[in-house]
Amino acid sequence: MKASMPSSRGGKPALAAALGLLALASLAVQPAAAEERAKDLFGAKKLPAATSAQSIGFYSKGCFAGGVAIPMDGPTWEVMRPSRNRRWGHPAMIALIEKLSRDAAADGWPGLLIGDISQPRGGPMMTGHASHQIGLDADIWLTPMPSAPLSMAQRETKSATLMVDEKTHLVKDALWTPQHTQLLKRAASYPEVERILVNPGIKKKLCDTVKGDRDWLRKIRPFWGHDYHFHMRIGCQPGSPNCKGQEATPADDGCGKPLAWWFTDEPWRPNKNPDAPKARDLMTMANLPKECRAVLDAPGPVSVGAATYHGGGVPIAAAAPEPAAPPEPAAAAGSAPALPASVNAFTATPEIGIPLPRPRPGN
Numbered sequence: 329m330k331a332s333m334p335s336s337r338g339g340k341p342a343l344a345a346a347l348g349l350l351a352l353a354s355l356a357v358q359p360a361a362a363e364e365r366a367k368d369l370f371g372a373k374k375l376p377a378a379t380s381a382q383s384i385g386f387y388s389k390g391c392f393a394g395g396v397a398i399p400m401d402g403p404t405w406e407v408m409r410p411s412r413n414r415r416w417g418h419p420a421m422i423a424l425i426e427k428l429s430r431d432a433a434a435d436g437w438p439g440l441l442i443g444d445i446s447q448p449r450g451g452p453m454m455t456g457h458a459s460h461q462i463g464l465d466a467d468i469w470l471t472p473m474p475s476a477p478l479s480m481a482q483r484e485t486k487s488a489t490l491m492v493d494e495k496t497h498l499v500k501d502a503l504w505t506p507q508h509t510q511l512l513k514r515a516a517s518y519p520e521v522e523r524i525l526v527n528p529g530i531k532k533k534l535c536d537t538v539k540g541d542r543d544w545l546r547k548i549r550p551f552w553g554h555d556y557h558f559h560m561r562i563g564c565q566p567g568s569p570n571c572k573g574q575e576a577t578p579a580d581d582g583c584g585k586p587l588a589w590w591f592t593d594e595p596w597r598p599n600k601n602p603d604a605p606k607a608r609d610l611m612t613m614a615n616l617p618k619e620c621r622a623v624l625d626a627p628g629p630v631s632v633g634a635a636t637y638h639g640g641g642v643p644i645a646a647a648a649p650e651p652a653a654p655p656e657p658a659a660a661a662g663s664a665p666a667l668p669a670s671v672n673a674f675t676a677t678p679e680i681g682i683p684l685p686r687p688r689p690g691n
């Protein structure tokens with residue numbers, strides 16, 4: 329397996345060049361109509377907007393500029409499902425993931441397997457995730473990094489470990505270790521991290537077993553899915569005046585009544601309307617903050633490499649000159665059609681206590 333690594337990584341410069349050409353091609357074609365689905369426009373972007381870093385809008389309704397990619401490999405991490413091209417985030421997010429990987433390794437967790445972060449310019453995705461749109465959300469597997477490097481092919485196909493029994497919604501005790509708890513505690517310890525989404529079974533396991541300092545449990549929030557990975561969300565970063573923060577989590581540990589609700593039948597009843605369109609299928613550019621149009625139209629960096637984060641320094645992509653904001657498309661001015669109420673409800677992460685039905689994420 330090790331022998332396959334150099335060849336699988338040798339194609340990078342050619343890929344970077346190809347992506348550079350793609351970026352130029354996408355500049356030549358000006359997407360226009362405000363009615364165009366935002367997921368198609370953002371999903372087609374291969375490179376970030378080469379401007380200063382800025383998150384715009386809300387986690388489930390926005391975009392971001394000045395994104396950087398986490399390198400495919402580091403001493404203490406590996407990026408999974410690389411073909412999805414979702415290893416992009418606000419530089420503060422990427423820096424924090426790298427820091428978590430180092431701190432976790434020092435704690436005894438061999439390294440992080442990194443799932444989806446964001447598309448290069450964020451925005452709604454073609455598949456999966458209602459959030460992850462402003463570069464401040466990241467999924468991290470609850471499976472530790474194996475000692476032998478994973479080939480690119482293995483990263484596409486390796487299964488994650490399902491930590492929760494789907495019938496009882498309780499953690500599989502044979503799989504849960506003190507290191508899992510420590511990893512979540514470490515992630516919750518950073519002031520930037522505002523909440524961590526986990527399966528209710530995992531929240532319950534922590535509620536039942538964590539002794540001593542339990543203050544960090546308030547950041548650990550139960551949610552559907554999240555049974556093979558956890559979702560780390562950081563707050564709006566400086567330099568993002570149009571970033572909409574989320575309400576702070578309640579001050580208590582969240583182990584009482586709100587958690588008990590998850591162990592009733594109600595959250596697990598089949599979706600009565602499984603074929604209803606999802607927010608991402610309906611969102612147009614007019615539904616996103618108007619600044620996202622400029623993000624979409626901004627030039628990209630010359631290559632993926634130029635926008636890959638290498639710790640500490642200012643990423644090259646962020647050093648590119650700020651493009652002039654394009655004129656506002658006439659159709660978008662003041663005419664944003666309202667999304668159906670059910671869709672608006674779907675886009676925000678529901679607060680515990682008034683959880684809204686949401687299909688289990690597909691990935």
Ligand SMILES: [Zn+2]
Nearest residue numbers: 465466467559
């Ligand atoms: Zn997530």
